[in-house]
Amino acid sequence: MNTKRWSFLRGYAFLVYGFIYLPIMLMGLFSVNSSDLIAFPLTKFTLHWYSEILHDSRILKGLITTMSVAVPVTLITTVFGSTAALVLTRYSFRLKPLFAALLILPFFVPKLIFAIAQVTFLNDVGIDKGLITVWISQSLIILPFVTIIIASVLYKIDKSLEEAAEDLGARPWLTFRRVTLPLMKNGIMAGAFISFVLSNAEYTVSFFTSGRIQPLSVLVASDFRFHLSPSLNALAMLIVLFNILIIIASEWVRRKKVEQ
Numbered sequence: 414m415n416t417k418r419w420s421f422l423r424g425y426a427f428l429v430y431g432f433i434y435l436p437i438m439l440m441g442l443f444s445v446n447s448s449d450l451i452a453f454p455l456t457k458f459t460l461h462w463y464s465e466i467l468h469d470s471r472i473l474k475g476l477i478t479t480m481s482v483a484v485p486v487t488l489i490t491t492v493f494g495s496t497a498a499l500v501l502t503r504y505s506f507r508l509k510p511l512f513a514a515l516l517i518l519p520f521f522v523p524k525l526i527f528a529i530a531q532v533t534f535l536n537d538v539g540i541d542k543g544l545i546t547v548w549i550s551q552s553l554i555i556l557p558f559v560t561i562i563i564a565s566v567l568y569k570i571d572k573s574l575e576e577a578a579e580d581l582g583a584r585p586w587l588t589f590r591r592v593t594l595p596l597m598k599n600g601i602m603a604g605a606f607i608s609f610v611l612s613n614a615e616y617t618v619s620f621f622t623s624g625r626i627q628p629l630s631v632l633v634a635s636d637f638r639f640h641l642s643p644s645l646n647a648l649a650m651l652i653v654l655f656n657i658l659i660i661i662a663s664e665w666v667r668r669k670k671v672e673q
Contacts, residue, residue: 437653444646451643462647472648475632482547482619482628483612489552490608494559495601499593501560502567517561519554527554528621535622542624550622555611559604566600567593606663610656 443451447459466472497516501509519527531550532542540546570593578588616630623631629652633645 440646441650441653443643444650446643449643451646462642462644463651465644466648466651469644472629472632475627475629478626479613479629481544482551483609485544485548486551486555486612487605487608489548490555490559491601491605493552494556494604494608495563495597497556497560498563498567498597498600501564517557519557524554524617528618531618532621542622543626546622546624547619547626547628550618551612551615554615554618555608558611559608562604562607563597563600566597566603570596602663602666606659609659613652613656 442455444462445458445460446455447461448456501513501516506512528550531546531553535542535546535549574596575588575592578592579585583591614630615628616634619628620631620634627635633648637645
């Protein structure tokens with residue numbers, strides 16, 4: 414009975430992973446197909462679409478814009494997410510449930526409504542659409558993800574280690590710097606990585622708040638409306654490979670720190 418159950422679960426897992434990754438595999442297959450039609454049968458192998466993307470100044474400009482958004486958003490959400498996680502896990506105060514509820518509220522608000530509300534508010538306070546509005550809006554919707562990731566790490570840290578440092582005469586700041594911060598580094602790294610990836614992939618909020626600047630997600634979505642080119646498949650595969658490299662690099666850094 415157990416064997417049949419595990420066989421069923423493995424088969425179900427393969428179906429789920431196939432449903433998730435098969436479209437990506439097909440996208441990669443069509444990105445090296447010489448035909449400009451995204452359809453079977455395939456013609457011949459080519460890297461023309463990758464070359465076209467790498468020499469497209471418009472796409473490169475969109476990539477630079479995306480990085481100019483993702484890096485500040487990652488820094489903002491990591492700093493504020495770490496602070497919020499510390500407040501949730503290390504301090505008790507009367508309004509703590511309200512603080513936690515407001516923090517996770519963006520999870521339950523549809524992005525379209527959130528984006529329209531942000532645009533309306535920023536216009537009312539006189540802030541024009543641009544990088545600043547994208548930083549603010551993306552940070553607000555990504556912050557809960559980062560906070561929860563870091564808080565989950567802090568919940569697992571033995572508080573007796575911090576109490577021992579305080580008993581030995583360490584002040585709160587020294588205890589945080591020497592004990593708490595090194596123990597929560599993995600959570601901070603994971604939160605920063607998630608923030609960077611979510612910022613790169615964010616479309617709805619970026620579309621409403623970016624104004625004349627166009628991050629890569631907005632550019633690609635605009636192109637898909639007019640022409641489904643294999644060069645877009647090539648671009649998508651480059652983004653997937655870039656994210657895989659980030660995962661490998663972050664895991665390598667984590668393991669190096671564990672070995673030390």
